[in-house]
Amino acid sequence: EPKQPIVRGAFIVMEGLDRAGKTTQVEKLANALYESGRNVETMRFPDRTSPIGMMISNYLQSKSEMDDHVVHLLFSANRWEKVKHINDTLAKGCTIICDRYYYSGMVYSAAKRNPNLSIDWARAPEVGLPRPDMVVFLNLSTEEAAKRGGFGDEKYETSEMQKNVRENFVALKDIPADEGQDLQVIDAGGSVEEVGKAIWSQVVPRVEEVEQGDFSESST
């Protein structure tokens, strides 16, 4: 029996706390989807390869200083410059697995606890971006995160920032807009294999639904 043509690819986002294994799991999931016969592309934000992305990267490496609002808007612009590519890729039936998206955008900027940079302010420039079909949130306890070793040396890799980021991700659940509801929480405390299996069992049914046309064309 011929397979039905795919309506569009699914847009799957992986979010989570630092050291939760996000990047490893993005690769693992993309490989498994590819082996199941699908077209798949991985993306990550920030995309440090564009001129805007290079400005962000310099900031994260403390090679430049920027106002909190300015860098927030650059992170957002770094997503907007990819919108056409995202839409074209999904339209040709290719699934996208994306390492971080605007959930990180809101949560990290607000974690700076700048009194003039609320989570609502942070959300505004993200409004209208393509809405993911599923967001996998890799959750990691503070204790488990500590066991996985120290911080790197980029700007946000401090225990104060990480604590605030965790609190903000939890608080997303209470935002009346749908951010919190988008997040499918998966415990990242297990082995790479265990976490990979948990992700796979959540993601595949959603990818199949989207391929068959069961999605709403929505934006943030």
Ligand code: 2DT
């Ligand atoms: P990576 O370590 O994943 O390269 O991220 N961040 C990310 C923000 O502050 N805002 C955003 O919009 C995004 C996508 C998270 C580098 C750091 O950038 C943070 C960690």
